[in-house]
Amino acid sequence: MTALTATGLGKRYRRNWVLEGCSLSVPPGRVVALVGPNGAGKTTLLHLVVGLLEPDAGSVAVLGGAPGEADTLRRIAFLAQDKPLYEGFSVADMLRFGARMNPRWDGELARRRLAELGIPLARKVGRLSGGQQAQVALSVALAKRPDLLVLDEPLANLDPLARHDVMRGLMTAVAESGMTVVLSSHVVSDLEDTCDWLVLLNRGRIQVAGDIEDLLAEHRLLTGPADLADGLAARVDVVDDSRTDRQATLLVRTRGERQPLDPRWTTRGVDLEELVLAYLRRPDAASLPRPALARA
Numbered sequence: 427m428t429a430l431t432a433t434g435l436g437k438r439y440r441r442n443w444v445l446e447g448c449s450l451s452v453p454p455g456r457v458v459a460l461v462g463p464n465g466a467g468k469t470t471l472l473h474l475v476v477g478l479l480e481p482d483a484g485s486v487a488v489l490g491g492a493p494g495e496a497d498t499l500r501r502i503a504f505l506a507q508d509k510p511l512y513e514g515f516s517v518a519d520m521l522r523f524g525a526r527m528n529p530r531w532d533g534e535l536a537r538r539r540l541a542e543l544g545i546p547l548a549r550k551v552g553r554l555s556g557g558q559q560a561q562v563a564l565s566v567a568l569a570k571r572p573d574l575l576v577l578d579e580p581l582a583n584l585d586p587l588a589r590h591d592v593m594r595g596l597m598t599a600v601a602e603s604g605m606t607v608v609l610s611s612h613v614v615s616d617l618e619d620t621c622d623w624l625v626l627l628n629r630g631r632i633q634v635a636g637d638i639e640d641l642l643a644e645h646r647l648l649t650g651p652a653d654l655a656d657g658l659a660a661r662v663d664v665v666d667d668s669r670t671d672r673q674a675t676l677l678v679r680t681r682g683e684r685q686p687l688d689p690r691w692t693t694r695g696v697d698l699e700e701l702v703l704a705y706l707r708r709p710d711a712a713s714l715p716r717p718a719l720a721r722a
């Protein structure tokens with residue numbers, strides 16, 4: 427069973443399709459980075475996943491069921507972009523509220539986390555720092571003991587230290603529970619150490635989806651004389667291509683095969699940020715596991 431499956435998923439507002447033909451399949455236990463520029467459709471996709479929106483085309487299945495079903499909803503925790511906290515509540519009030527709303531509630535987990543972080547239960551949420559508020563929201567989401575945790579920009583507006591702390595807390599929880607996590611972010615470098623699955627959304631379409639280790643292994647950055655670039659580009663899949671008069675730099679997808687290269691090319695691996703930026707610069711390039719499905 428997959429944790430998340432979308433098939434030809436689409437959403438429109440009036441006549442404007444903001445998501446189209448999105449197909450993906452995420453195995454359970456993965457930590458998914460949902461990445462894309464402003465307006466790409468990340469929030470829309472997450473809202474479809476958690477049942478806040480209905481698709482206008484295709485379908486989505488979550489934990490084997492439909493997103494809006496009561497049984498599925500009990501197993502999902504969603505942290506919206508605008509942190510769903512009540513500023514006039516104390517932290518303890520938030521926990522009491524969570525306990526009332528959630529049958530699988532683990533208050534002890536939330537209290538232990540907050541104590542470790544030094545966040546006082548008696549403090550009003552509105553008087554906590556942005557980083558502390560993010561930690562309270564995450565603690566509430568984790569205390570729900572979800573099988574799928576969906577976080578929309580959990581790191582927005584946090585300083586680098588708070589971002590690091592939130593991600594570390596999240597990773598500890600993932601290691602302890604084995605849940606599936608989907609989180610959207612603009613800051614790819616925050617995700618590199620923690621996420622193991624990438625979904626790159628661009629202009630409402632999924633451009634790249636798959637296991638990050640596999641994706642990194644099959645992409646290379648080649649640098650060499652500009653006059654050799656056209657010949658090489660005819661033989662390999664070029665994702666991104668930048669040239670000066672004398673030098674060409676090509677980010678290519680190798681698909682596993684090892685073709686002999688002219689020794690004047692130097693080659694190296696890419697990191698996640700380079701890979702994401704290369705695809706974003708070329709919206710027509712795609713790296714999808716099953717092209718037939720992706721076109722559905």
Ligand SMILES: Nc1ncnc2c1ncn2[C@@H]1O[C@H](COP(=O)(O)OP(=O)(O)OP(=O)(O)O)[C@@H](O)[C@H]1O
Binds near residue numbers: 444466469470471
């Ligand atoms: N309720 C709505 N009515 C009309 N258009 C909408 C609505 N919600 C979103 N959109 C449009 O859908 C597109 C995708 O928006 P969405 O918020 O899903 O993108 P995003 O990738 O999350 O962006 P960001 O990174 O800026 O949060 C945008 O063009 C947005 O203007």
